[in-house]
Amino acid sequence: MSETETLGIGMVGYAFMGAAHSHAWRTAPRFFDLPLAPRMAAVAGRDPDRVAAAATRLGWESSETDWRRLIERDDIDLIDICVPGDLHAEIAIAALEAGKHVLCEKPLANSVAEAEQMTAAAEAAAPRALAMCGFSYRRTPALSLAKRLVDSGALGSIRHVRAQYLQDWLSDENAPLTWRLDKTKSGSGALGDIGAHIVDAAQWIAGSNVTGVSAMLETFVEERPVGGDFVGLGGHGGTDGPKGPVTVDDAAIFTARFDDGAIGVFEATRFALGRKNAMRLEINGSKAALAFDFEDLNSLWFYDSAEAPNAGFRRILATEPEHPYTGNWWPVGHGLGYEHAFTHQAVDLVEAIARGEQPRPSFAEALGVQRVLAAVEASAADQSRWTEV
Ligand code: SOE
Numbered sequence: 486m487s488e489t490e491t492l493g494i495g496m497v498g499y500a501f502m503g504a505a506h507s508h509a510w511r512t513a514p515r516f517f518d519l520p521l522a523p524r525m526a527a528v529a530g531r532d533p534d535r536v537a538a539a540a541t542r543l544g545w546e547s548s549e550t551d552w553r554r555l556i557e558r559d560d561i562d563l564i565d566i567c568v569p570g571d572l573h574a575e576i577a578i579a580a581l582e583a584g585k586h587v588l589c590e591k592p593l594a595n596s597v598a599e600a601e602q603m604t605a606a607a608e609a610a611a612p613r614a615l616a617m618c619g620f621s622y623r624r625t626p627a628l629s630l631a632k633r634l635v636d637s638g639a640l641g642s643i644r645h646v647r648a649q650y651l652q653d654w655l656s657d658e659n660a661p662l663t664w665r666l667d668k669t670k671s672g673s674g675a676l677g678d679i680g681a682h683i684v685d686a687a688q689w690i691a692g693s694n695v696t697g698v699s700a701m702l703e704t705f706v707e708e709r710p711v712g713g714d715f716v717g718l719g720g721h722g723g724t725d726g727p728k729g730p731v732t733v734d735d736a737a738i739f740t741a742r743f744d745d746g747a748i749g750v751f752e753a754t755r756f757a758l759g760r761k762n763a764m765r766l767e768i769n770g771s772k773a774a775l776a777f778d779f780e781d782l783n784s785l786w787f788y789d790s791a792e793a794p795n796a797g798f799r800r801i802l803a804t805e806p807e808h809p810y811t812g813n814w815w816p817v818g819h820g821l822g823y824e825h826a827f828t829h830q831a832v833d834l835v836e837a838i839a840r841g842e843q844p845r846p847s848f849a850e851a852l853g854v855q856r857v858l859a860a861v862e863a864s865a866a867d868q869s870r871w872t873e874v
Contacts, residue, residue, distance in 0.1 A: 509828040595671070596672065622779070647766070690766065
């Protein structure tokens with residue numbers, strides 16, 4: 486019996502995204518028949534004790550205290566970047582130049598200039614080394630099904646795209662300052678962190694690109710405690726300790742035009758009290774409409790105007806074996822979660838590498854998202870002036 490060839494993975498960072506990616510690399514070969522066997526070779530982080538503990542906890546064979554070591558190692562074929570955006574460009578470009586495949590968390594970079602350099606490096610390295618950006622929501626089965634329905638022509642021509650990403654973890658004005666609130670690390674706030682997801686999902690599912698925007702950005706709380714109890718993404722800071730400046734947006738809203746004639750409304754905020762991870766998309770076509778809300782992630786709502794008049798939206802429980810990805814999991818109706826999209830992302834990436842094909846989303850597609858984010862910032866800085874992407 487021949488052994489499946491391995492794909493050595495080296496991951497940089499081990500916080501929230503590192504844990505999600507580790508889970509994906511561990512799980513993917515256990516539920517999917519992969520052409521290459523991912524080997525969790527090493528995780529890198531600066532603190533030797535903490536990165537060693539993370540390696541043990543998350544299932545990595547070894548740890549390194551410098552990401553450059555991952556790139557030097559001959560047993561590592563793919564660099565998985567799970568650190569804040571200010572490090573993406575340097576790591577990704579070095580890895581691609583060394584002939585390693587790259588999976589890079591979203592948003593691709595902290596600026597269009599960096600994203601352009603990364604895209605140029607990816608194009609120069611392909612097909613020997615392949616690069617993909619981690620817009621993981623594409624791999625949520627109900628959203629993949631939405632894409633399949635639009636591609637099949639079921640919606641007709643797209644007229645409206647309504648996209649929201651609503652969270653509330655910053656509503657407490659004493660939630661502490663974290664790297665997500667520091668522009669030098671994160672590039673932007675709600676816009677890049679969660680707005681990037683809905684721009685990518687909208688462009689991908691609608692099959693067309695945003696060509697111009699009119700936008701507003703707002704920072705509701707301009708200073709926050711520098712310390713405190715860090716819980717989840719936020720936590721609770723002290724009320725009388727020192728404070729530091731928030732240098733990113735708390736909320737972003739914009740209207741948009743797409744290149745196929747559709748118009749769009751986008752909203753991304755961390756201040757939508759009561760909404761925890763409501764990544765929502767509603768698309769109205771000339772024949773049918775669909776709606777999705779990540780807080781009910783196994784459901785896709787579909788309205789077909791050819792059915793009994795005004796029959797209303799019907800719920801498709803996206804857990805049937807013929808739906809994207811679901812046949813490899815549990816019996817119908819048992820449902821999937823947040824982490825499954827990361828597992829599907831790992832599966833699709835390994836399969837693309839084995840075939841020598843460009844995985845999606847490519848860095849070029851992620852650069853397209855970055856250009857929309859930059860247009861939003863430019864418009865918001867100029868009294869919401871209409872700004873071409
Ligand atoms: C925080 O806002 C965050 O974790 C994002 O960084 C992720 O990309 C998103 O999936 C959930 O929310």
